[in-house]
Amino acid sequence: MNALRRLTGNCTPRTLWSLAALLLLLLLAPAFLGKYWLSVLILILYFAYVGQAWNIVMGFAGQLSLGHALYAGLGGYIAAGLFFHYGIGPWAGLFAAVAAAALAGAIVGYLGFRFSLAGVYFALLTIAFSEFTRIGFEHWSWAGGSGGLFLKVDAASNLLDLRGGPVMFYYVILALAAGALVLCRALLESRLGRYWLAIREDAEAAQAVGVPVLRCKMLAMVISAALTALAGVWNAFYYNNLFPETAFAMSRSIEITLAPIIGGLGTLFGPFVGAVVLTGLGEAFTDAGDALGIPGIKQIFYGLALLVIVMFRPAGVWPWLSARLGLGERTP
Amino acid sequence: MLVAHHDRISRRRLGALALAGASGLLAAPMPLRYAFAQGGGDLRVALLLPTSGLQAQIGQACRRGADVANDVFADMKMAVKLDIANYDTETKPDVARTQAEKAIDAGAHVLVGAFDSGQTIAIAQVAEQHGIPLIVNIAAAPQITEQGYRFVVRNFPTAPMLITGALALHKEVFKVSGKTPKTAVLMSVNDTFGTAMVNGIKALFPTLEMPYEIVETITYDAAAKDLSVEVGKAKATKAELLLPVCRLNDGKLLIQEMVKQRWEPMGVMNPGAPGLYEQDFLKTMGKYSDFLISNVPWLDPRTAMTKALEKRHAAKFPGDQLDINGGFTFEAMLIAAMAWLAAKSTKPAALMEALRLERIEQHVMVGGPIEFDAKGQNVNIKSAAVENLKRKPTVVLPLDSGAAPLVFPMPGWTDKRRT
Numbered sequence: 077m078n079a080l081r082r083l084t085g086n087c088t089p090r091t092l093w094s095l096a097a098l099l100l101l102l103l104l105a106p107a108f109l110g111k112y113w114l115s116v117l118i119l120i121l122y123f124a125y126v127g128q129a130w131n132i133v134m135g136f137a138g139q140l141s142l143g144h145a146l147y148a149g150l151g152g153y154i155a156a157g158l159f160f161h162y163g164i165g166p167w168a169g170l171f172a173a174v175a176a177a178a179l180a181g182a183i184v185g186y187l188g189f190r191f192s193l194a195g196v197y198f199a200l201l202t203i204a205f206s207e208f209t210r211i212g213f214e215h216w217s218w219a220g221g222s223g224g225l226f227l228k229v230d231a232a233s234n235l236l237d238l239r240g241g242p243v244m245f246y247y248v249i250l251a252l253a254a255g256a257l258v259l260c261r262a263l264l265e266s267r268l269g270r271y272w273l274a275i276r277e278d279a280e281a282a283q284a285v286g287v288p289v290l291r292c293k294m295l296a297m298v299i300s301a302a303l304t305a306l307a308g309v310w311n312a313f314y315y316n317n318l319f320p321e322t323a324f325a326m327s328r329s330i331e332i333t334l335a336p337i338i339g340g341l342g343t344l345f346g347p348f349v350g351a352v353v354l355t356g357l358g359e360a361f362t363d364a365g366d367a368l369g370i371p372g373i374k375q376i377f378y379g380l381a382l383l384v385i386v387m388f389r390p391a392g393v394w395p396w397l398s399a400r401l402g403l404g405e406r407t408p
Numbered sequence: 409m410l411v412a413h414h415d416r417i418s419r420r421r422l423g424a425l426a427l428a429g430a431s432g433l434l435a436a437p438m439p440l441r442y443a444f445a446q447g448g449g450d451l452r453v454a455l456l457l458p459t460s461g462l463q464a465q466i467g468q469a470c471r472r473g474a475d476v477a478n479d480v481f482a483d484m485k486m487a488v489k490l491d492i493a494n495y496d497t498e499t500k501p502d503v504a505r506t507q508a509e510k511a512i513d514a515g516a517h518v519l520v521g522a523f524d525s526g527q528t529i530a531i532a533q534v535a536e537q538h539g540i541p542l543i544v545n546i547a548a549a550p551q552i553t554e555q556g557y558r559f560v561v562r563n564f565p566t567a568p569m570l571i572t573g574a575l576a577l578h579k580e581v582f583k584v585s586g587k588t589p590k591t592a593v594l595m596s597v598n599d600t601f602g603t604a605m606v607n608g609i610k611a612l613f614p615t616l617e618m619p620y621e622i623v624e625t626i627t628y629d630a631a632a633k634d635l636s637v638e639v640g641k642a643k644a645t646k647a648e649l650l651l652p653v654c655r656l657n658d659g660k661l662l663i664q665e666m667v668k669q670r671w672e673p674m675g676v677m678n679p680g681a682p683g684l685y686e687q688d689f690l691k692t693m694g695k696y697s698d699f700l701i702s703n704v705p706w707l708d709p710r711t712a713m714t715k716a717l718e719k720r721h722a723a724k725f726p727g728d729q730l731d732i733n734g735g736f737t738f739e740a741m742l743i744a745a746m747a748w749l750a751a752k753s754t755k756p757a758a759l760m761e762a763l764r765l766e767r768i769e770q771h772v773m774v775g776g777p778i779e780f781d782a783k784g785q786n787v788n789i790k791s792a793a794v795e796n797l798k799r800k801p802t803v804v805l806p807l808d809s810g811a812a813p814l815v816f817p818m819p820g821w822t823d824k825r826r827t
Contacts, residue, residue, distance in 0.1 A: 112513035115506045222603035226551040317529045371459035
């Protein structure tokens with residue numbers, strides 16, 4: 077009860093009612109949405125979830141990682157590989173996946189933070205790790221090499237093995253996204269969360285007042301990597317195929333960062349709002365491109381739209397929107 | 409000004425506006441989408457291709473083959489018209505999946521696509537869940553037809569079929585020319601396709617009793633900007649034959665470097681890879697593109713349907729070359745059209761049954777009739793030896809499909825036959 081009060085303590089009744097209504101709508105969505113709209117909603121929740129995971133390291137702790145595809149890829153490959161080779165189900169496999177991704181996050185974090193790599197230099201380190209992992213997986217026959225790893229498709233729903241149709245995957249990613257939201261809220265309300273914010277604002281000042289900077293940054297990396305690995309597991313079982321050149325791609329890492337940047341870096345609902353805006357814009361421009369028969373038009377207008385959002389709402393859409401709607405979320 | 413404007417909006421109104429905006433954003437293209445699928449035709453075919461992103465160039469080449477399909481059907485007196493709707497997969501499996509859902513939502517009876525194996529598998533799952541037939545135009549991963557899909561057929565060779573077909577043609581080239589190299593060097597890009605090909609060649613090579621020995625395998629990064637070291641290393645092996653597994657840009661680098669280093673092996677014959685026959689390669693490399701041989705599935709220049717397709721393609725896309733991509737995508741449309749002609753129904757089960765029983769004698773690619781085995785794979789596709797002659801990829805083998813005589817060994821880079 078106390079924990080619940082701590083989680084919801086700062087929220088206005090309007091915020092809590094809005095959240096409850098949103099959750100109810102999302103729970104009922106498969107009943108009234110067609111499969112296409114459901115697949116769009118799945119994408120929104122996926123990007124919201126991975127955005128939330130990335131937000132921990134960048135939005136809360138202020139460390140720029142541009143290689144988060146590494147953790148999603150590792151998570152996906154390990155869980156999928158264990159399932160493919162040994163029949164170990166994804167719920168068991170995800171422990172190994174999360175452990176491997178957390179270890180990778182710890183290695184990257186230690187190398188970066190211990191040797192005071194910051195800003196673009198830390199970002200380059202994260203990219204480098206993602207890239208050489210890609211090259212490694214291209215030559216690792218257990219993981220299918222560059223020819224890819226394909227999971228056997230089964231239309232019958234089986235939650236234990238994560239085999240089945242989109243409705244099941246929808247509820248799984250919804251649970252992940254909701255869980256990540258609660259976890260992030262709890263983290264922000266904790267001492268660790270406050271340390272992160274202090275580090276983000278001024279790491280030297282934080283250290284001077286006794287914040288264990290290295291340990292806090294490491295925890296941010298490890299938690300973020302572990303959460304991203306869960307998304308990777310979900311992704312691998314949803315799409316049933318993995319290729320190193322896409323699983324660890326730089327473009328995948330960039331995609332992970334977009335929703336929180338557009339929605340509002342360091343905010344709890346920013347990744348959700350950003351994912352809605354980005355996926356909505358993406359779908360709208362994809363449709364327009366298909367209908368007009370001009371390939372690539374989407375990328376041009378999508379880029380322009382993002383430019384406009386960043387220019388006029390540099391802090392993201394959510395802080396502006398929440399202030400206007402009177403929805404109370406603490407903006408650290 | 410902006411601030412002043414926002415201040416006039418009440419909280420309640422902004423909430424409503426935000427909701428309307430979000431709904432509008434997602435729903436705005438709806439009229440376009442539904443109008444698109446009502447173009448009039450016997451069968452609604454959703455063509456899912458990567459027409460933007462990394463594979464855009466190839467995706468667009470595929471699409472051109474489909475764009476002229478109805479005209480060719482009319483020329484061939486086929487009483488069928490397809491209503492083809494185009495969907496861009498943006499070279500991403502997640503987009504491919506959503507686009508497939510969208511296509512089915514818009515009323516597609518058949519899906520066709522998607523050039524790339526990862527995207528194709530993403531679409532295949534959607535097709536299976538909805539029970540809508542998917543005709544794979546191009547995708548070589550064997551797993552696509554090994555998953556037990558009930559609604560998927562593929563009219564493209566698997567990677568092992570590509571390699572086996574290509575290496576068999578190598579023997580044919582040596583037999584027809586009377587010249588047989590004893591050593592070869594395999595050079596390959598180390599991307600997904602290249603690595604799969606190299607592994608496939610290594611696995612199949614001992615079983616095929618090839619007359620030459622592969623003395624060295626050299627791989628290079630897909631983003632390589634200079635291949636001088638790799639070509640130098642290959643030249644040093646004194647191999648008589650080069651087997652390049654390349655794509656477009658590295659193919660150009662490779663040949664440029666060979667010319668620069670004056671390396672003139674007996675031949676350059678790819679073992680089932682793209683690059684050497686592509687339009688941009690031919691334009692850029694000019695005379696140095698001639699006499700290079702690709703062993704790939706290709707259009708059979710002697711069939712009436714190929715002639716009709718070439719004519720329509722040249723008329724509609726005068727600046728673009730018709731190649732394997734356009735050919736196979738056209739054939740996917742042909743397969744859909746023939747299924748409708750047999751079933752006279754747009755019901756998925758009837759169409760799928762027609763696809764399973766299909767036997768299309770008259771088509772455009774080299775090989776036997778199009779028909780699918782129990783797994784949905786067309787096993788009658790054959791490769792052709794396609795030699796660049798006067799800047800045009802020309803079928804030289806098999807002899808009954810040949811449009812010009814084979815030239816082998818390859819003339820040197822300064823030979824007068826290169827003009």
